[in-house]
Amino acid sequence: MEKSIIAQGASFRVDEFVDKYRAIYYAGASGDFNPIHIDPEFGKMVGLGGAILQGLCTLGFTAKTLTDWLGDPGKLKKLKCRFSAPVHMEDTLTVSGTVTGVSGGRAVVALTVTNQNGIEVLKNVSAEVEA
Amino acid sequence: MGIDPKFIGKKWPPLTYEAGKEKIREFAKAIKCADPHFFDDEFAKKTKYGAVIAPPTFAVVYGAQLIEPIFYDNELNLNLTMLVHGEQEFEFYNVVKANDVLTSEATIANIANKEKLDSISIELMTKNQRGEDVCRGVYTFVVRK
Numbered sequence: 343m344e345k346s347i348i349a350q351g352a353s354f355r356v357d358e359f360v361d362k363y364r365a366i367y368y369a370g371a372s373g374d375f376n377p378i379h380i381d382p383e384f385g386k387m388v389g390l391g392g393a394i395l396q397g398l399c400t401l402g403f404t405a406k407t408l409t410d411w412l413g414d415p416g417k418l419k420k421l422k423c424r425f426s427a428p429v430h431m432e433d434t435l436t437v438s439g440t441v442t443g444v445s446g447g448r449a450v451v452a453l454t455v456t457n458q459n460g461i462e463v464l465k466n467v468s469a470e471v472e473a
Numbered sequence: 474m475g476i477d478p479k480f481i482g483k484k485w486p487p488l489t490y491e492a493g494k495e496k497i498r499e500f501a502k503a504i505k506c507a508d509p510h511f512f513d514d515e516f517a518k519k520t521k522y523g524a525v526i527a528p529p530t531f532a533v534v535y536g537a538q539l540i541e542p543i544f545y546d547n548e549l550n551l552n553l554t555m556l557v558h559g560e561q562e563f564e565f566y567n568v569v570k571a572n573d574v575l576t577s578e579a580t581i582a583n584i585a586n587k588e589k590l591d592s593i594s595i596e597l598m599t600k601n602q603r604g605e606d607v608c609r610g611v612y613t614f615v616v617r618k
Contacts, residue, residue, distance in 0.1 A: 358505065364503075367502070367503045368503045368504070370499070370503070371496075371499045371500040371502070371503035371504075371534070372500070372503070372533050372534055372537060373534065373537045373538075374533075374537065397558045397561070398530065398533050398558070398561065399503070399504065401530060401561055402503070402504035402528070402530040402533070403504055403505070405504075405528065405529050405530045406504045406505065406506040406508075406528065406530075409506075409508065409528065409529065410506070410508060414510075414520075415508060415510050415511075415526060415528060415529060415568065416521075416522065416526065416565075416568045418529045418565055419564065419565055420562075420563065420564050420565070421529070421530075421561075421562075421563045421565075422560070422561065422562040422563070423560065423561055424559065424560045425557070425558050425559060425560065425561070466560075
């Protein structure tokens, strides 16, 4: 049996570049074609300063970072967040996580997701994983 | 006028979604994920799941078809131009395997009226073809007034 990486205080940090067309790929995959995500002109018109990434794509990146770290996507049991600031194309997001508690075969991971200016684009981000 | 709290508990008829393998892969690519659990049939056969599985947030794909009719519900009459996604919560029970047939049902879990905004929380419960729980998702949308 491999020793679990999931112990109190264990942490990870991964950068994710949001390329120019990411919202379009995510629109195709998820079905969320809201013009605020795929049309920069529309995004400007409604005061967003251009197209913004789907919040659930940011949360998808966060989940991906977690499941890559866990090595088994089935170990992710709970995930929640508040969408606190828009993500624009060509932003660089940093996903950081720390195990804050382990009990009863489950671990709680506290996460932060920030952009290149240090602004938290998601808040109250936490996950529960199989330890 | 705010969203009427009398709609808390309102349900919509269940919808089914077949989780195709290539759709799973398309979604994994969109979140820039290269995990062989999603892409490599030979690798997947040797895992405890025995098949290609979907990333946890693939829940968005089978959930989307339930959210849309709620957005356009005449009774609820949500102001979509002022609506943003406020919060998200997922609970994952059993993984989704390629070709699983998923049945989801939507319920309005909460409606809150505040001075400057209303919020509406939609709960989606998903089961697979074996009757096992797959996912509970709570999508909270905020509507500015």
